[in-house]
Structure formats: structure tokens, C-alpha cells
Amino acid sequence: MTQTAIQNQIIELVPFVENKKILKAIYTIIEKEANLLKLSKEQMDELDRREESYLKGEGKSYTWDEVQERILGEKNV
Numbered sequence: 001m002t003q004t005a006i007q008n009q010i011i012e013l014v015p016f017v018e019n020k021k022i023l024k025a026i027y028t029i030i031e032k033e034a035n036l037l038k039l040s041k042e043q044m045d046e047l048d049r050r051e052e053s054y055l056k057g058e059g060k061s062y063t064w065d066e067v068q069e070r071i072l073g074e075k076n077v
Helices: 003-016 020-036 041-055 064-075
Strands: none
Touching: 003 020
């Protein structure tokens, strides 16, 4: 089962869980994972700066293929 399929299954099943302890356990697990993904204010500011630069046409952007090529190319060095 793919990650997306698992996420969708959880979303569909949670409303039917009536046991509060199970819901709290699920919440605790998911919250810990989500906290790992939070960005600091400095990181958010940098992303905002880069987005603004990109929207003005000043920043360099890459297609997904270009990114993969650069990564794979570096591994082959």
C-alpha cells in the first residue's frame, strides 16, 4: 500500500474510532512526526525571500528532471 493510500485510509477511518485513548495515541504519534516538519522563522523568511525573487523573475528555478539529473550526476562523480 502506498503512503498516500495509507494516509487516505486513516482519514477515512478516524471518524469511526470511538475509543478516546486510541484517538489520543494516534494524535500523539502524528503530532510528533508533524513537529519534525515545522520550519523555524528564519527558514520561513528564507523561503519567502526566495519565492519573492522567483516571482520577480530574478531567481533561478529548475524542473524536476533537472533536479534529478543534478543529483544523479553528483553521485556519479
